Amino acid sequence: MNDTMSLVDPPAGSRKRDAEATRAAILEAAKAQFALLGYDCTVLRDIAREAGVDVALVKRYFGGKEALFLAALKASFGTDDVRGWDRATFPHEVATVLAGSPHIDEARTHRFQFLLRAATSPTTAPLLNVLVQDRLLGPIREWLGGAGAGARARILAATYIGFLVERLIRGAPLLGREREEYLTRVTAIFTALITEGDEPT
Amino acid sequence: MNDTMSLVDPPAGSRKRDAEATRAAILEAAKAQFALLGYDCTVLRDIAREAGVDVALVKRYFGGKEALFLAALKASFGTDDVRGWDRATFPHEVATVLAGSPHIDEARTHRFQFLLRAATSPTTAPLLNVLVQDRLLGPIREWLGGAGAGARARILAATYIGFLVERLIRGAPLLGREREEYLTRVTAIFTALITEGDEPT
DNA sequence: GACCCAAGTCAATGATCGTTGACATGGCTG
DNA sequence: CAGCCATGTCAACGATCATTGACTTGGGTC
Structure with missing residues (x-):
């Protein structure tokens, strides 16, 4: 300054x-x-x-x-790098990181890691409500755009964190066939979330 | 006894x-x-x-x-109620619970809640590796069956926990259109995980 | 009915940690 | 150069909590 x-x-x-x-x-x-x-x-x-x-x-x-x-x-949660995400590469990139890249993509996972830890402590969980809404879900929703962006943003954040937890538990890195299947599936999930709903019912 | x-x-x-x-x-x-x-x-x-x-x-x-x-x-993680899950109703049931049913489905969410809390404490996380593999991922893998059941089991558990975290953060219950979209999407994800891969590459 | 061991109670210890207020010190103003 | 305030240091307090060991009590056995 x-x-x-x-x-x-x-x-x-x-x-x-x-x-x-x-x-x-x-x-x-x-x-x-x-x-x-x-x-x-x-x-x-x-x-x-x-x-x-x-x-x-x-x-x-x-x-x-x-x-x-x-x-x-x-x-x-100050800097919203969400806008920087690339729709085309996002799903596969994230899947790769979550599958267990040698180095953790600090920049991207850090805020989610923080969120995870904050959400799972009874002391701090109550503090999250508004902040997450404004600084994370909001930007993601805008980034996603289209119909049902709100729900899709929630699901995106939720699944991301879920995979983070799974990676915490998982000891050895995924290998071979299992890794392939994992990558395919996770990529598919995120891809689906990025694309707008097909049947808005 | x-x-x-x-x-x-x-x-x-x-x-x-x-x-x-x-x-x-x-x-x-x-x-x-x-x-x-x-x-x-x-x-x-x-x-x-x-x-x-x-x-x-x-x-x-x-x-x-x-x-x-x-x-x-x-x-x-002793009693493996996994076998009791019904393929037909599982996805929508789980989605409904996660969307925010008035009463939490204690029986089903309890072990996942436990797992989540255990995984996110630095003290207890190291204890989970084998146990989760044997008592949770294993049974789920068997329940799923088919190709890539291992990866699918991981993803199932991961997403489930992710949605659990999301519900922890979320204050008010989902309503109206957002709830609908949420239900549809979550159901779709779990349904996809239950069904075997389409293109085993 | 006396005895003894398992089951249960109680008070105290020791460690950890957030918090606090008194004290020292550096660097800028006059 | 003297003084003052912001910055930094130090030691101690008080609360919490797991752990421990000595003590008491119940109930089954001989």
Whole structure:
């Protein structure tokens, strides 16, 4: 933001006294930890350590654990990259990632992972309702367009998360014939969701 | 089990000194609590209270929280009601439940709910691998039969759980046109999964 | 009826973690 | 250079919770 700040953060390792930077560092660490472990298993001290700051600063900058979580949640759902998705390649791409690509497509799965963890913690689940509607389901619905976009958006998000859970449970990566069938089926499901309904009844 | 036990449990409210019964009561309460709140948010004292016993008995009968969780997990996935599912009605039935029936179909969703909560807690996720394979994916695979049953079973379980998460997030029940579209689409997905592949490539 | 073991009760311990407020310090203003 | 405020550090508190071991009680056995 401020162009008077020192160029390339100095030696790294130790920030100079920069409120903006530490706040950002905490938020970034929080996003990662909350998405990885969920609200309840995440420890503020770990976030602080990963951000390279003292725990007490979490309170100073965010007020507390729950407020920090909310901030992280909003930050994760802030940039709506949904518009960037490509209709043509989306289904197969997603299927490939879910089938178990060597590297997880962080950028895309991250917000869904966060959502999953947030939804499955009794503490944080109540906070999601509106946010998800506005920042995720809404954009997806627009991206989909056409008849019944609302329901299709729901189903898209739901299935995506379901496959995420399945991948969490699954130990070994899918191989051979099973992988093929998996790819075909999952691709088909997402393709169907992207295309408008055939018989609007 | 034992036909010499007193008929209809006495006045209820207070069990007589019956190891079997208290053990069973603890296990039942544990199944409910763990499925509802997940491992981390579940408090042993609550389980004990709900079971009408002292907390210390949890240790006596199960050894500890983690062991109790494992027992509850196995108990939940013990009876394989999968065989009882009806191919003809299954897709629409499930879709209706997921769309938001007034009463949750406890019997059917319970084990999936348990699975979801277990999978999304970093503490318990590692315990699932084999169990899910043997007690859930296996039976479903057999129930499905045909080509690519393995992959189809995975997808079935995954989507089911995904819809469960979606229902967790969703506040108000689906209504009108959106509900219709939702029902149609979800039914279609499950129907497709039940029917064998069309082009085995 | 006395005895003994299983079943159940109770209080305390120790660890974890969020939160808090007092204190130190760096860097900019005057 | 002196002073002040924002920034950062530290130690401790208080709550929660699983775990533990000593203690009590019931009921079947000899």
